[in-house]
Amino acid sequence: MNFNDLFSFERLIENMPNVLAGLPVTLSIVVCAFFIGGLLGFGIAIIRIRHIKILEQLIIVYISFMRCTPLIVQLFVVYFGLPLLVGLVGIDINRWDKLIFVLIAYILNEAAFLSELIRSSILAVPAGQTEAAYSIGLSNIQTYFRIIIPQAGRIAIPGLSVQIINLFQGTSLAFLMGVLDMMGRASAIGVNTYHVIEAYLDVAIIFIIISICLERFFIYLNKKYSYSLIKGGY
Amino acid sequence: MLEIKNIKKSFGNKQVLKDVSLSVQTGEVIVILGPSGSGKTTLLRCINFLERADGGELTISDKTVNFTKVHKKDIFEIRQKTAFVFQNYNLFNNKTAIGNVMEGLVVARKIPKSKAAEIAKHHLDEMGLADKYDCFPSQLSGGQQQRVAIARALALNPDVILFDEPTSALDPELIGETLGIIKKIASAQNNTTIIIVTHEMSFAQGVAHKVVFMDDGFVVEEGSPDDIFLRPKKERTKQFLSRISPIEYNI
Numbered sequence A: 001m002n003f004n005d006l007f008s009f010e011r012l013i014e015n016m017p018n019v020l021a022g023l024p025v026t027l028s029i030v031v032c033a034f035f036i037g038g039l040l041g042f043g044i045a046i047i048r049i050r051h052i053k054i055l056e057q058l059i060i061v062y063i064s065f066m067r068c069t070p071l072i073v074q075l076f077v078v079y080f081g082l083p084l085l086v087g088l089v090g091i092d093i094n095r096w097d098k099l100i101f102v103l104i105a106y107i108l109n110e111a112a113f114l115s116e117l118i119r120s121s122i123l124a125v126p127a128g129q130t131e132a133a134y135s136i137g138l139s140n141i142q143t144y145f146r147i148i149i150p151q152a153g154r155i156a157i158p159g160l161s162v163q164i165i166n167l168f169q170g171t172s173l174a175f176l177m178g179v180l181d182m183m184g185r186a187s188a189i190g191v192n193t194y195h196v197i198e199a200y201l202d203v204a205i206i207f208i209i210i211s212i213c214l215e216r217f218f219i220y221l222n223k224k225y226s227y228s229l230i231k232g233g234y
Numbered sequence B: 001m002l003e004i005k006n007i008k009k010s011f012g013n014k015q016v017l018k019d020v021s022l023s024v025q026t027g028e029v030i031v032i033l034g035p036s037g038s039g040k041t042t043l044l045r046c047i048n049f050l051e052r053a054d055g056g057e058l059t060i061s062d063k064t065v066n067f068t069k070v071h072k073k074d075i076f077e078i079r080q081k082t083a084f085v086f087q088n089y090n091l092f093n094n095k096t097a098i099g100n101v102m103e104g105l106v107v108a109r110k111i112p113k114s115k116a117a118e119i120a121k122h123h124l125d126e127m128g129l130a131d132k133y134d135c136f137p138s139q140l141s142g143g144q145q146q147r148v149a150i151a152r153a154l155a156l157n158p159d160v161i162l163f164d165e166p167t168s169a170l171d172p173e174l175i176g177e178t179l180g181i182i183k184k185i186a187s188a189q190n191n192t193t194i195i196i197v198t199h200e201m202s203f204a205q206g207v208a209h210k211v212v213f214m215d216d217g218f219v220v221e222e223g224s225p226d227d228i229f230l231r232p233k234k235e236r237t238k239q240f241l242s243r244i245s246p247i248e249y250n251i
């Protein structure tokens, strides 16, 4: 057995288009989980900040479940549990696309983590900012959207960067549910050709490139909105 | 015009304002003095509804509210008539100097942006900040930040401006210039009522029409600056003044 049987650059290149074809699936998981999860997370954060009874207690349980269990467990729980749960009220979702269950699991997971990030960022905005806004006659909602949220968003940027990169890499578990994302395609290539390494290396290369791009983007955002960090004029 | 009747405020079981009444004419400048913890800040915050008083009555110009039954609308109306200058400035960190001044004009008062910018520039110019319109608070010194905050308050053309120790967070060399600005405002405004909490005694003496001495949640004594500084009647006032500024007291 020579080295070429184990690894060849030709196969690395040949397999690339096939692996890349899974990228849209990976990205759609990231985008859905991040934005829908972010919206949900925002709602959850507000409920916790406002201490809305009962809902808050439920949310605390939900968040600790999401934080204390591995993502793969959550994927299985949604995949097998959700059909049972809605089956109780007579709805059959067994025929739904696997991807939908996967998306739901990622959205729920992301909502939990993002809600904590959003909550701590909102709470990190000094109370004096709210008071100043009230004192010039802004309403609660105006104060939230014009003063608090922009500043909280600024505070959240580094955390969001870590979160989205984790999420992006975390999507690689989806293939265990049979979703044909990049990992799914790589493992299929492995099964069909008995050459495993190249396809997975392709996946790694794509992950590295996109992670670096994401990181750069957040560094740029961080600079662009650095008004609260600039020190000068003294 | 501002009138407070029997205002009361407790935090938990600690009564901070026990029964404070105060009456200020339009255009008057009053200075509130008192030891730390006597309730000065709390009084100002109650006037602006940053704190909800437990009882009493507040009148500003033609608007009277009873603290025991206030509606959102009342709070909003009172806040439209008042402006607050904070000890630590509290400029909006996500807005430039001019953005800070325009915010209340555009969002709360619904003044068109171009007009609001004009008003904001005028007030920033008055504060000597003509070259700082586009600076964020983090790019300004403490003294400059406080001047933006003063411009933000003045731009709203309020009936009452509340200053809470406006210079106590500033470096000593900036205190004089900021006090000078406040003094200028105080002498220029004759339809705005000004209430200042300060520990700067000679400033108080120079600027005030009336001085109010508070201690332990009560107004102990009030009168003209000369009455309070030169001829205080109450033992508590004498004690406080002798401790804080023996020189002025001995004149």
Ligand SMILES: Nc1ncnc2c1ncn2[C@@H]1O[C@H](COP(=O)(O)OP(=O)(O)OP(=O)(O)O)[C@@H](O)[C@H]1O
Pocket: B011, B016, B034, B035, B036, B037, B038, B039, B040, B041, B042, B043
């Ligand atoms: N939000 C609050 N919760 C509990 N206690 C408070 C609160 N705000 C103020 N107090 C208490 O009320 C009392 C009066 O406080 P206040 O800030 O009005 O005093 P002050 O006269 O402004 O003092 P200083 O000169 O130090 O600024 C203090 O004992 C303070 O601890």
Ligand SMILES: [Mg+2]
Pocket: B040, B041, B042, B164, B165
């Ligand atoms: Mg105070």
